[in-house]
Amino acid sequence: MAIDILTIDARGLKCPLPVLKLEKLLAGAPNGTSIVVLASDPMARIDIPLHCRQNGHACDLTTAADYMQFTVTAGVARQD
Template identity: 60%
Template sequence: MARIGCWSLPAEIIDARGLKCPLPVLKMEKRLEAMASGATLNVLATDPMAKIDIPLFCRQNGHQCSLVTQDDAINFSIIKG
């Protein structure tokens, strides 16, 4: 959860399962633009290229990114820098 002051906000979620890159990255980029620094975005993806593209985008743009593989999907947890 993102913390703003003493309040916690639930993470926003993008369900990009079934989409091929670069669509998951483009959807993530657009959503991150509208979010405050420190906010958390979860992205669900199934395209194996997302394991490379999403962390690379995050490193290049100052965001923290971690991932967990769950069943057939990859769950990326991104904290906006």
């Protein structure tokens, strides 16, 4: 069975819209679902990982020239 990776393109959207879009998608996502969020607002670097920590989701960040890519895994908090 193929695993779907959901993508939210929030580039150009200002805080708090990227995290609100992520929150809405996570609300109906089963544990283990991967969601990629593309964001260009500098506040997303703080808001998205904070939301994930507070709600038990894993979050990895990679950066490109003009945006950030967050890979969020629903309900799978990383134990660092």
